[in-house]
Structure formats: structure tokens, C-alpha cells
Amino acid sequence: MREPLLSVRDLCVTYRTGASDVPAVRGVSFDLAAGETLGLAGESGCGKSSIAGALLRVLPRDTLVSGEVLLDGEDVLQMKPGRLRAVRWSELSIVFQGALHALNPVQRIGSQIEEAIELHKTATGPMEPRIAELLETVGLPARRAGDYPHQLSGGQRQRVLIALALACNPRILVADEPTTALDVMVQAQVLELLERLQRDLALSMIFITHDLSTLSYVCQRTAVMYAGRIIEEGPAHDVFAAPRHPYASALAAAFPLIGDATHRMQPTGLAGDPPDPRAIPSGCSFHPRCPVAQPECDNVDIELRSAGEGRRAACVLVDGAQR
Numbered sequence: 570m571r572e573p574l575l576s577v578r579d580l581c582v583t584y585r586t587g588a589s590d591v592p593a594v595r596g597v598s599f600d601l602a603a604g605e606t607l608g609l610a611g612e613s614g615c616g617k618s619s620i621a622g623a624l625l626r627v628l629p630r631d632t633l634v635s636g637e638v639l640l641d642g643e644d645v646l647q648m649k650p651g652r653l654r655a656v657r658w659s660e661l662s663i664v665f666q667g668a669l670h671a672l673n674p675v676q677r678i679g680s681q682i683e684e685a686i687e688l689h690k691t692a693t694g695p696m697e698p699r700i701a702e703l704l705e706t707v708g709l710p711a712r713r714a715g716d717y718p719h720q721l722s723g724g725q726r727q728r729v730l731i732a733l734a735l736a737c738n739p740r741i742l743v744a745d746e747p748t749t750a751l752d753v754m755v756q757a758q759v760l761e762l763l764e765r766l767q768r769d770l771a772l773s774m775i776f777i778t779h780d781l782s783t784l785s786y787v788c789q790r791t792a793v794m795y796a797g798r799i800i801e802e803g804p805a806h807d808v809f810a811a812p813r814h815p816y817a818s819a820l821a822a823a824f825p826l827i828g829d830a831t832h833r834m835q836p837t838g839l840a841g842d843p844p845d846p847r848a849i850p851s852g853c854s855f856h857p858r859c860p861v862a863q864p865e866c867d868n869v870d871i872e873l874r875s876a877g878e879g880r881r882a883a884c885v886l887v888d889g890a891q892r
Contacts, residue, residue, distance in 0.1 A: 679714030
């Protein structure tokens with residue numbers, strides 16, 4: 570088998586606070602192949618964005634990060650500042666969530682894109698043609714390069730962030746909830762754009778969202794997270810259509826099926842709240858909310874185990890009723 574383009578091994582992220590340390594990511598491992606799109610799903614606070622920040626080392630300075638993030642076999646977490654600056658944006662780039670806050674409000678769009686290109690020296694000569702090309706690639710006219718962020722709609726700002734992330738021709742794009750706060754029609758446009766770019770540019774992509782239905786449309790594989798850990802992974806459509814872990818099942822059931830009147834009139838939910846990361850329950854961290862919890866779930870922390878071809882789940886039932 571070919572070596573993966575990106576290999577994450579036992580990644581842990583802990584935020585240091587005045588009162589106590591907060592473990593946000595607990596031993597996450599996954600691989601990303603060249604040209605593949607991997608989805609990370611889960612409720613807010615499960616560690617998805619912390620993983621994105623750790624991959625590019627853009628977390629707060631006092632954050633504790635351990636494990637390995639191997640890009641072509643080179644550990645990003647061990648790179649010296651000069652090497653890290655060369656890798657960011659040119660090898661590994663990110664589309665941050667919240668475009669209004671991610672863009673500089675007092676700098677024109679074209680200037681922000683130009684700065685990234687100049688810092689990495691990925692183009693020579695006049696910058697205007699390259700900036701125009703990037704904006705047109707994401708469906709914006711070149712004249713918008715002279716606009717400020719507040720002059721653009723939410724969907725247009727999100728497109729600018731995508732253009733900025735593509736400015737240095739990266740091989741891997743991390744899309745951190747790129748459709749947050751956008752209306753449904755604009756969300757669809759952004760998703761279609763990312764899918765087209767991934768296909769046309771042969772990008773590898775990590776797509777982060779809480780929406781399993783979106784991941785089943787955009788991604789080849791999906792990993793579902795809960796309380797800082799991956800609790801299920803497999804082909805994206807299979808994880809959405811027939812989840813093996815009870816939490817993944819609840820997450821999939823949260824989205825109505827078009828044309829299914831029964832499901833629409835009898836929505837399902839999940840009792841309780843995600844655990845406080847400073848007080849993770851013993852055993853399976855999901856067991857206090859799990860509708861099918863077994864006695865051993867209170868004290869046995871189940872690792873990911875085979876749940877069918879190409880699938881794994883961290884549940885005692887994957888060898889029984891849910892198989």
C-alpha cells in the first residue's frame with residue numbers, strides 16, 4: 570500500500586487554563602490519502618476544530634499538543650519555525666469558520682491574497698492576474714479584489730477564504746465548518762464549489778462539520794467524534810445510512826429525510842449534554858447518554874474495533890445486535 574499523504578497518530582490537545590487543564594482531543598489517529606476527502610463530524614466541543622488547529626499549529630502558544638502529524642513522513646509538530654512557515658499554505662492550508670472574523674476588516678481582499686502569495690513566493694511578476702484567477706476559480710469576479718470584507722455577503726466572504734487557502738497551491742485543504750452561518754442555498758453553492766475544486770485540483774481535504782448528511786455528500790470517508798475521540802469511522806455514505814455506534818446513529822437521526830412524513834412528525838433526539846472535558850465519565854464516555862448502554866460500558870473504555878468491511882466503531886455492540 571502507498572504511504573498516506575498525511576498520517577495523524579495519537580494526537581492529544583490540552584488547553585491550559587487558570588483553574589485546570591482541559592483535554593480537547595484524546596488520542597486521535599487517522600490517515601489521509603492523496604486526492605481523498607475525509608470528514609470529521611460531531612457536536613460542538615468534541616475536538617474537531619482543535620484537530621484543525623493542531624494540524625497547522627495555529628493553537629494558542631500555551632496549548633499542550635502531543636502525538637505525530639506526519640506530512641510525507643515529516644512531523645509537523647516537530648518542525649522549526651522556518652520550515653513550518655514554508656509548509657503552511659503551500660502544503661497544508663485551512664479555511665477557517667466564520668469568514669467575517671477570519672478576514673482583516675481594514676484590508677482589501679486582493680491585498681490579503683497577495684500577502685500570502687508574496688510570503689511564500691509562489692508567483693513572480695504582477696500579482697493581479699493570479700489574484701483574478703483565484704477569485705474567478707471560486708466564482709467571484711476579479712473586480713471584487715478591490716473590495717473590503719464588509720462589502721461582501723457571507724457566501725462571498727466564504728469564497729474569498731477558499732481562494733486565500735488555495736493561493737499557494739496546497740496539497741491538503743482543511744475546511745473547518747465552511748458553511749457555518751450561511752443560508753441553505755449558499756451552503757449548497759459552497760459545498761458544490763469545494764467538491765469541484767477537490768476534483769479539478771486533485772486536492773486532499775479534511776472537511777469538518779456536525780452535519781453527517783453533508784459529509785455523506787462531500788467525503789469519501791467519515792470519522793465521527795465524541796468527547797475528544799473518534800468513536801466511528803468508515804465510508805461516508807455507510808456511516809450516515811447505517812451507523813454502527815449509538816452516538817453516530819443519534820447524529821444521523823437528527824437530520825430529517827426529505828419526503829419522509831413520519832420522521833418529520835416524530836423527530837428523535839438525544840437526552841443529556843456532552844460531558845465536561847475536565848470530567849470525562851469512566852468507561853465509554855458516551856454511556857451516560859446512550860440508549861443501549863450495557864453494564865460493562867460504565868468501566869470499560871472500548872477502543873475502535875472492526876465493524877464490517879472498511880469500518881470501525883468503539884462500541885461493545887458492534888459484534889452483536891448492531892452488526
